[in-house]
Amino acid sequence: MSEEKVSLEMCKKLVSGEIATRGLIVGLLTKPLQERYGDDVLEIIRNANYEAGKVAGRNTARALARNSLAAIADLFGQSTATKLFNPEIVKETGNRVVIHWRSCPIPSLLSNFKEKGFADDYLDFLCPILEPFDNGFVEGFNQSLTAMTPPQTGETGLNKKGDFCTIIISKKK
Numbered sequence: 001m002s003e004e005k006v007s008l009e010m011c012k013k014l015v016s017g018e019i020a021t022r023g024l025i026v027g028l029l030t031k032p033l034q035e036r037y038g039d040d041v042l043e044i045i046r047n048a049n050y051e052a053g054k055v056a057g058r059n060t061a062r063a064l065a066r067n068s069l070a071a072i073a074d075l076f077g078q079s080t081a082t083k084l085f086n087p088e089i090v091k092e093t094g095n096r097v098v099i100h101w102r103s104c105p106i107p108s109l110l111s112n113f114k115e116k117g118f119a120d121d122y123l124d125f126l127c128p129i130l131e132p133f134d135n136g137f138v139e140g141f142n143q144s145l146t147a148m149t150p151p152q153t154g155e156t157g158l159n160k161k162g163d164f165c166t167i168i169i170s171k172k173k
Helices: 009-036 042-063 070-077 107-115 122-130 132-141
Strands: 086-093 097-102 143-147 166-173
Touching: 009 042, 009 107, 009 122, 009 132, 042 132, 070 086, 070 097, 070 132, 107 122, 122 132, 122 143, 132 143
Parallel strands: none
Antiparallel strands: 086 097, 097 166, 143 166
């Protein structure tokens, strides 16, 4: 990645533009790999997503002027440019931010997965494999922060046609 600084808005657009593509690739690879090699491959894919997230988070932190909790809260939860998630910060303190994502590109891929013969509940299987990317992103962005993503918070409503998924980003204790 270039050492050139980019605006927060440009960074948001670049990050959101890659999510659907990554979800489709991982989604199309995961089930066939699991069927061929067993459940061990799922942990390998989750770890790969986490490590990829860390790299993306580090690159984002280098590109931005700041890498604080407030900066990542803006990146994940207040973005007017990242309409992809229709984010809303529902609670913010000096140590923690709770964000509801009210839309997501992954459920829109379900028809692609169904065409390949995957089950209607495939997103229940796939989202916990994809989410470690966000956990890694937060840690790569700022090692003093941690994230609880929708599978960890238990609020994964979007993959069930619900209203939102929840992510919590906080300072490590």
